[in-house]
Amino acid sequence: MAISPFVEIDATQKLDPFKGVKKIPLEEYFTSGHRTCQGCESALVMKMMVKAAGPRTIVLGSTGCMYVANTTYYSTSWVVPWMHTQLGSSGSAGLGAAAALKAQMRKGKMKKEPINVIAFCGDGGGADMGLGAISASLTHPDYNFLILLYDNESYANTDIQLSGSTPYGAHTTFSPPGKMKRIMHHRWKKNTAGMLAAGHPECKYVATVCMSYGLLGMNCIRKALEIGGPTFVHSLDPCPKGWDYDPYISHELGELAVTTGIWPLYEVENHTLRLLGKTKEIAEGRYVRQPVRDYLMKQGRFAHFTKDDIDYFQSKVDEMWQKWLIPGVIPMMKDVEGDKPPAE
């Protein structure tokens, strides 16, 4: 990627990929003291995120479950420095912390050293309220920081309300199935990672992850931190309370989200798109997508679905795989202007 001579780039930490589960260090930087629900995958994301980043890291966290349940006064679970940031401010938090380190190190006010900056947010804080700030921060090539959006598909902390990232039809406290309307929430989930990748050409790294595939997820986080500049990682996190299922199947639900094709795993590294893991196998025809029914019917939030609802959901996922310009990434149809490139 061509870089403007006016962009001043600082060194980042060398964070080679972990070559296998056994190579993952034992040290924990997110430990006991939290009180998330049993089976909370977002808490697992926090743990893996800082394990991947290591001790020379500053973490900033938006309001949400990963704030409220993780940092009870006097029993913080964070071993690395951590600071609360407002619900819509993860982009600004990452930018501000990175700018402070840069300025002070350049001016000799702070010891020069690459320090990871990670600002995390939920789907409500990141994909709804804080989208503008994240978008702006991804256009600042001079600052090294990662924004991690942990997506439990609702405003979970406030009692499970629908967000722009809640899947079609899901039962939330703002979208209960009723006598007249079975489906209160009829908006389709926002395509946040694809939108951010497509909309921010200077952003060197965007990835989707799911911690049911933990090693892959951690290595995406390491790459995002090492590559420099502002980067974005979006994780899909099963949430027993919000999705209404027995906590012991959290891991399995994460896998199903990927194997049904609902949550494609990919990375966009320096403008190059790579499908990852099972998603790549599906795309290459080496793995057959599972029916979405297997995923939906394991969760209480879809318990009110009829066969028609399941069929509709399946048809939307099929559409994504069969018609999108890039499945899961670019929601434009291939057959624009009768399959001819529009400029011809």
Added chain:
Amino acid sequence: MAQMTATLPERGTEETALITGSEAIAVACKLADVDVITAYPIRPYDTVMQYVAKLVANGEFDCEYIVAEGEHSQFEIVKHASACGARVFTGSSGVGWMYAMEALTVTPALRIPMIAMVGNRALDDPGAFGVEHNDALTVRDLGWMLVWVDTAQEALDTALIAYRVAEDRRIFLPCGISCDGAFLTHSQAMVKIPTQDQVNKFLPRYNRADLLLHPDNPITVAPQANEDWVMEIRRQNYAAMERVPGVIREAYADFERIFGRKYGNPFFEEYETADADVVIMGMGTLSMPTRVAIRKLRSEGKKVGMVRLRWFRPFPAEELAKCLSRFKAVGVLDRDFSFGSPYMSGVVATETRAALYTDTISKHPPVLNFIGGLGGREVTVPDVEKIAHELYEAAEGKKKPATQWIGLRE
């Protein structure tokens, strides 16, 4: 577009330049070696950011200069930068300041010594560029220190003083420097530019110390606390604010020693009050027509004085009450409104009356409120003469309305 007019002096010589209030604050930022600055356009404060941008572009000022995508981000970016040890500056006006309200709320709670310029501006709707003080006043309960300045020189000096006070470990609170839109932000005056050596002597480096967010100091900032600790945490902010007057006094005394400029009582300025019967009180550039009118009234034998309030937060209640109880009547000129407040008065009048209601003072002069100059309307010399007339009548025991609007079309 703002044109840079000041040439910055070499380390050793104090120079004089013809600059605006906004430019004076930009120069103060450079002299204070601020590390991170965030900008977003809104008139009239944004001229300060135009001057900062020029200084940066010319290589005269080394800082991270970030143009944000909105005021909420503008204030959140510097808030986090300050937590990571950087000296920061930002600012806004009118609805821009309101757009940042959530960030403005948490900044003092986090004990962040952010310095923000408020180019005071009327709030929408209807759109109006002119000055009103309601924007800055909205944060008066939250733990911000708030100061109103009158001249470009005072703007520059107060910015340096604000860093010194805010970054004192006993304080660690943000400070808003209010500059009246147009009357100060855009008006040029001769300003003495201090030397770098003077500033270095006056202003130590920002040291976040035990609160620094850094891997060497792995703290958790602002954990969820709830009813078992929030009161104690609030009480710490209360205690910090209680310490501010003492630290302000120290800072002004050192300022006078190092820069040789005297501000007298830091909290409010008295003009022709020694023998005054009645006084007019207000904030910011209202002092200009007031001074002119007072000179005129005095030539006619009317002993009128002025009290110009500088520090609104912390409010210098005791000192001010003692001062005001000397007079036969007090007129408070508010460039703000507070609909439905006691006696429908402006904010400054309401607080002044509250300050006077104390048992350490036995004499309570009548306090009349005059609301004027809204939306940037000029407060004229005849307006001030009318206020003086009303005050004299009140002093003679005539019944007067608690609140009057001046300079209003019939």
